[in-house]
Amino acid sequence: MNNLSSITKSLLVLHFTVFIWGFTGILGALISIDAVQMVWYRVLIASITLFVYFKLSKTSIxxxxxxxxxxxxxxxxxxIHxxxxxxxxxVSTVSVVLVCMSSITLFTAVLEPLVKKQPIFKPDIFVGLIIILGIYLIxxxxxxxxxxxxxxxLATVASSIFAIIxxxxxQKSDAKIIGFYEISGAFFWITLYRLFNGELQNESFNLGFHDWIYLLILGTICTxxxxxxxxxVMRNLSAFRVALITNLEPVYGIILAFLFFGSKESMSVGFYLGATLILGSVFLYPIYKKRKNLQ
Incomplete structure (x- = not known):
């Protein structure tokens, strides 16, 4: 009974987490500053938040x-991602970008075997072709x-690369520690870039009230x-179940985009056909792959 309770709790936490990830795109559209400045604030706030978390939990970093x-x-x-x-x-809409991000299955299926010097799984190629058709329609x-x-x-390719890494x-380090140093590393590299192009010297931190609220939510809760x-949740849920539920991110994000931005997120029939092909293949493929492995 306790085990069932812990699994149910982990499922709720995972759905909430994926919902938050879907909300990230909404915040990106609401925050008025440009992408580089926004990500710089995001990783700065997230790095500080994680550092405080480690200190309070007395976790060695x-x-x-x-x-x-x-x-x-x-x-x-x-x-970069x-x-x-x-x-x-x-430069587009939340819905368009989130559907593009769903193509990570395609890029990972191609890039991971190349990196690990393994043969490409044939059904991966078939699913990849369906995703390419969906992207073409969009x-x-x-x-x-x-x-x-x-x-x-391009953001999806970058996401696929660091996911493979x-x-x-x-396998050798605590995922939370990896996340802290990667986010801190992102802050370091963006800071270098902003120093070289002269942006940081003119950074006044004089943002609007709403921008600060959205950035704090983005850096703390969403990151x-x-x-x-x-x-x-990985302690109680299988990687398969986590992957399947994570695929709900664009669905949650697109629903939220409609609620927040209404008609701006309305697309053509071709877009929804392409999105259905991509999301359908992304959802059904893990199920097919698991059943195949069980045979």
């Missing part, structure tokens, strides 16, 4: 020099958002808290 360099360098890819993601939202019917689609797909790193919560 000591790592080796090699681990530190690995995490910090991976942080640069995390920074978030900047591309939010910039894509700025391109065809929502051509006014071409830049947003391209940036969204993390799948190796997490630091969501990361810790997302990791904690």
């Amino acid at each position: 000591k790592v080796t020099r090699k681990q530190f360099l690995q995490f910090f360098l991976t942080g640069s890819i995390v920074a 978030w900047i591309l993601f939010f910039h894509a939202i700025k 391109f065809k019917f929502e051509s006014q958002y071409t830049l947003g689609i391209v940036l969204g797909l 993390n799948s190796n790193l997490v 630091a808290l969501a990361y810790v919560a997302g990791v904690s």
